[in-house]
Amino acid sequence: MEFLQSVFSAGSGLLSYAIPALFVLTIVVFFHELGHFMVGRWCGVTIKAFSIGFGPELFGFYDKHGTRWKFSAIPLGGYVKFEGDENAASVPDEEAMKKMSADEREGSLHAKPLWARAAIVAAGPVANFLLSIVIFGMLLFAYGKPMTPARVDSVVAGSAAEEAGFEPGDIMVSIDGGVIEAFSDVQRLVALSSEDVLQVVVDRGGSLITLQTTPRRTEVTDQFGNKQKIGVLGIRHESNPDDVVRKQFGPVDALWGGVEETYFIATRTLGYIGRIFVGKEDADQLGGPIRVAQVSGQVATLGIVALVNLAGMLSVSIGLINLFPVPMLDGGHLVFYAAEAIRGKPLSEKSQELGFKIGLAMVLSLMVFATFNDITHIFLSD
Known part of the structure; x- marks a missing residue:
């Protein structure tokens, strides 16, 4: 029950x-x-259909080229069906192609x-x-990028950070050569680095010091109550509104920032999949359409900007x-x-x-x- x-x-x-x-x-x-x-x-390929979703058609229309644009009943994907396709996966329909006229064959994808x-x-x-x-x-x-200093305000007793020698007041400059601009950068780089040895450069009173640390895989709970296991150093950063600086971007810099963010997400995703195969991550973090629906609903409570950002990540x-x-x-x-x-x-x-x-x-x-x-x-x- x-x-x-x-x-x-x-x-x-x-x-x-x-x-x-x-x-x-x-x-x-x-x-x-x-x-x-x-x-x-x-x-020059003849396009039979452009569908959002699979299964029975709900509604649609034909354009001037004869392509059927439609929404289908199962909204878990979509497809473009070309001349000569047997199905939505563009498997060649050999029998149909043999019966095509010369003009039809010329418009076939597989020709x-x-x-x-x-x-x-x-x-x-x-x-x-x-x-x-x-x-x-x-x-x-x-909207720019809100940034807070990558400052260590306190160190958790017995944590990986304490063992590595982090001290309150340290400002992280780089992790394994990756430049740290804000504390959020630290979280992004460390999360998928559990049990990996990292070289962290910190600014301590004006002097650069290199510390070696290994993030520990820890179960954490996000703001929506979702639990996940990520790499954690064991440092705390106190949120202070006076520390927040919003970095503004011009059109070119913003576009380049979009390239960098896309590359970062792609490499981290591939890295996560690779870590599953070598046993450093659990495959239970892989989600399907139900999880996408849940996360979308949760993110939507934060506003349209957060939801659009999720669309970019997805x-x-x-x-x-x-x-x-x-x-x-x-x-x-x-x-x-x-x-x-x-x-x-x-x-x-x-x-x-x-x-x-x-x-x-x-x-x-x-x-x-x-x-x-x-x-x-x-x-x-x-």
């Missing part, structure tokens, strides 16, 4: 998260598919030169990265995931195209079909695993 009550309570909460989650996902998916769409059209097909496939993830750069850049230009993740060399994803298509470039001819229909089946199994397995994590994290957490 207690379990059912927790499920009902969590389910009710998730319903309230639906609108912010759909807002975030629709933005990210739309631009991803728009990348495929625009490059496909530039390359285009290798470079054009590769460009069309890569355009989706690239669009996601460009969207993230624009979002982060616009936010920096409009866009980086979607771009990266789609570049993984897994058939069914954009990265899998690029692997097939690379093999075609090396062999001088496409892989056999049987080989591609087997690859897509394996890819589908991998994607479905990941979705099941992520959903299980969501259920465990949201429904069964204390």
Whole structure:
């Protein structure tokens, strides 16, 4: 009974998260598919459909080129269907292509030169990265970046920081060569560095001192009550409004800041995945659509700016995931195209079909695993 009550309570909460989650996902998916769409059209490919979501169509319309633009019932992704595609994953429809007229075949994705097909496939993830750069850049230009000194106000007894020799009053200058501008930079760099040895340069009374420390993996609770395990040094920084300085950015600097933020999120995401494989992180932090809905709803309580920022972060993740060399994803298509470039001819229909089946199994397995994590994290957490 207690379990059912927790499920009902969590389910009710998730319903309230639906609108912010759909807002975030629709933005990210739309631009991803728009990348495929625009490059496909530039390359002269006939586009049958542009869908936000999967499953039965809810509503839509035809444009002057005959493309069906539509919203579908399951809002967990989207697709662009090109001439010659068997399904939303752009698996070639060999039988249909054999029956095409010369004009129809000319407009087929799979009849285009290798470079054009590769460009069309890569355009989706690239669009996601460009969207993230624009979002982060616009936010920096409009609102700047609030910064507080990376000052150590106190050291937790028995912590990694105490063992390393940190002292109150130290101002952190760099971590493993990465420049520290604000205390928030310290948190971002340390969080995914548990059990790693870090070289930290501090300014102590005008003298630069290098300290060696190893963040400890610790469970922390964020402002929304979510628990996660991250690297912690054991230093405290007292929040003082007088310390806050808002750094302003011009258009060029803001855009470059967007590039840097996109690169940082991408490298940290890949780093986290790599750490899972070597046993330094738990895979239970991987989330699926339920977790996205929860986080979107929580972030929405902070305002539209925070929600747009989340869209930028999610866009980086979607771009990266789609570049993984897994058939069914954009990265899998690029692997097939690379093999075609090396062999001088496409892989056999049987080989591609087997690859897509394996890819589908991998994607479905990941979705099941992520959903299980969501259920465990949201429904069964204390």
